[in-house]
Amino acid sequence: MDYHRRSVLGFGAAATLLALPGCSSLPGLSLTEAVKRLLTLSAQNAFAELMQPNGFFDSQVARISVPDSLGGSRVTSIATALLRSKPIQDRLLLQVNRAAEKGAELAAPIVADTIRNMSIADAAAIINGGPRAATSLLQRQLGDTLVDRMLPGIGNGLRLFDNEIINLVLAQATNVDFSSISRDVTAKASTAIYRSIGAQEEAIRANPQATNDPLLMAVLGVGKAF
Structure with missing residues (x-):
């Protein structure tokens, strides 16, 4: 993800706001700034991966599963067999993860x-x-905010099923609640985003030198405690 794209998403400004010059001593607010810097870098790295084409689908951390209702007991018997077939499930898995990109x-x-x-x-x-x-x-601090704000984008993404066979199968299904499906996928996408940010945070803590950030290297360095 290039700098312009990060700026559009708000992270370019965040990085500028949180930037601090290297210093040998830590001022009173530096720990607060360090936490914000740590989160900013973690989120930048996470979203840079997730918003790539198939970013959720290709991620071992963030891939989300197909909702139970798309292949579970709440569809007609004919549609059930089709929805549970591997080719259809593979397409649905890809689609729900593509929809998650819209939410991200x-x-x-x-x-x-x-x-x-x-x-x-x-x-x-x-x-x-x-x-x-x-x-x-x-x-x-975010609470349910991500779910509420991502829901429209993910709902739109789910409506863009790009496979005629999937559209045909879903047309045969009964009692498939797309509102519930959208909510399910959105909740999973929100959880996946936090997992991804957390994984990036863990990696930064394990090797702060890789960030080339003087503040993070000083605060997170080996043996450093406050």
Whole structure:
């Protein structure tokens, strides 16, 4: 993902806002800034992967599953056999993950804004916490916001089934609630985004030197505690 694309999503501005010059001593607010920098880089890296073509589908961390209702007991017997067939399930799996990409486009600027404006009561506890402590804080502060904001984009993505056979099979199904399906996929996409950000945070904590960021290297360095 290039700088212009990050700027459109809000992360270019976030990185600029959080940028601090390298220094040998840490000012009073540096731990708060370090948490925000850690989250900004983690989210940048996560969204850069997820918003690539098939970003969710190709990810071992973020791939989401097909809703039970698309192949479960709530469809007609004829449609059930077709929906449960491997070719159809493979196409549905790809489609729900493509729909998640549409949701991620809406989620990225919300995450960036939340990081910029978030309140951190005990930054030292986050820095010294578990490998995904900052991501957990982000998830608590966002609550259900991601699900609510991503739902329209994912709903639109799910309506763009690009395979005539899938459209034909779904037309034969009864009691398939597309509103419920959209909500299911959106909730899974939200969880996948947090997993991806958390995985990036864990990687940064394990090797802060790879960021070339003086603040993160100082705060997250081996043996550093506050």
